[in-house]
Amino acid sequence: xxxxxxxxLITLLLVSFMPLSVYxxxxxxxxxxxxxxxxxxxxxxEEQAEMLTQKLDEVSERQNLDxxxxxxDSLEGYTATQFADNTFDYNGFGMGDNLDGILLLISMEERDxxxxxxxxxxxxxxxxxxxxxxxNFMRHISNGDYYEGFDKFADLADQFITQAKTGAPYDIxxxxxxxxxxxxxxxSMLGGVLIALIVTxxxxxxxxxxxxxxxxxxYIVSTVMSPFANQDLYLYSVVTKQAKPKESxxxxxxxxxxxxxxxxxxxxxx
Numbered sequence: 001x002x003x004x005x006x007x008x009l010i011t012l013l014l015v016s017f018m019p020l021s022v023y024x025x026x027x028x029x030x031x032x033x034x035x036x037x038x039x040x041x042x043x044x045x046e047e048q049a050e051m052l053t054q055k056l057d058e059v060s061e062r063q064n065l066d067x068x069x070x071x072x073d074s075l076e077g078y079t080a081t082q083f084a085d086n087t088f089d090y091n092g093f094g095m096g097d098n099l100d101g102i103l104l105l106i107s108m109e110e111r112d113x114x115x116x117x118x119x120x121x122x123x124x125x126x127x128x129x130x131x132x133x134x135x136n137f138m139r140h141i142s143n144g145d146y147y148e149g150f151d152k153f154a155d156l157a158d159q160f161i162t163q164a165k166t167g168a169p170y171d172i173x174x175x176x177x178x179x180x181x182x183x184x185x186x187x188s189m190l191g192g193v194l195i196a197l198i199v200t201x202x203x204x205x206x207x208x209x210x211x212x213x214x215x216x217x218x219y220i221v222s223t224v225m226s227p228f229a230n231q232d233l234y235l236y237s238v239v240t241k242q243a244k245p246k247e248s249x250x251x252x253x254x255x256x257x258x259x260x261x262x263x264x265x266x267x268x269x270x
Contacts, residue, residue: 032092036060041071041108043146052147055154063161065121066093066101069150075107080114080267085257088116104153106141113138114267122252122264124164128172130266142270171250
């Protein structure tokens with residue numbers, strides 16, 4: 001039953017890619033056709049899918065920006081970016097006048113992923129910001145922990161939207177700090193203890209008993225000076241030059257989808 005349902009969802013996705021025609025001109029369907037979670041690849045249990053859908057709906061409606069997750073078995077000949085853009089454009093996704101949103105696509109056949117942003121989503125999710133997000137949620141998906149990965153994606157999307165609305169969007173110069181792993185905290189503590197033991201050990205070994213010297217000569221510091229003792233001889237100098245690396249200006253790169261809309265986004269393998 002679940003297999004037939006997944007096949008139906010994929011069919012609906014592909015059919016929706018065909019633009020409507022009015023007076024011979026291609027237009028895009030603006031009414032929502034699908035829910036914010038379409039798990040056509042069957043990666044989630046029914047309970048997980050229900051909880052994730054509720055979370056995506058809550059974040060999207062509170063932030064007034066669509067946060068969408070789509071999983072499919074195959075891209076059916078499209079690139080991951082094309083599939084993600086088409087799914088967004090031809091299924092009525094996007095909120096507000098500018099159809100603001102972000103869509104995460106996962107395709108299992110070749111383990112492709114893509115993110116498509118639109119409207120205010122292009123501003124919110126910069127190229128550097130998307131890279132940060134992918135680094136944080138994709139490791140769960142790569143390990144087969146799909147619910148954890150999708151849940152993390154939703155949390156990060158919520159965090160990034162809030163940041164963009166209250167200040168500058170997360171970008172190359174103001175990405176959120178990654179939390180330190182408990183393993184590194186333990187290593188730091190053990191390293192500190194080890195260094196302290198080494199230092200105190202050296203200090204203890206240098207403490208020797210002072211014995212009385214019978215000859216005064218042992219306490220006299222040599223004052224013999226040589227006119228050549230501190231002479232500096234200049235040999236040569238070496239000057240090295242290195243080109244200053246070009247700084248990225250940040251922001252979001254964009255492209256046109258088949259519908260003619262402007263999208264941001266990124267893609268890769270997991």
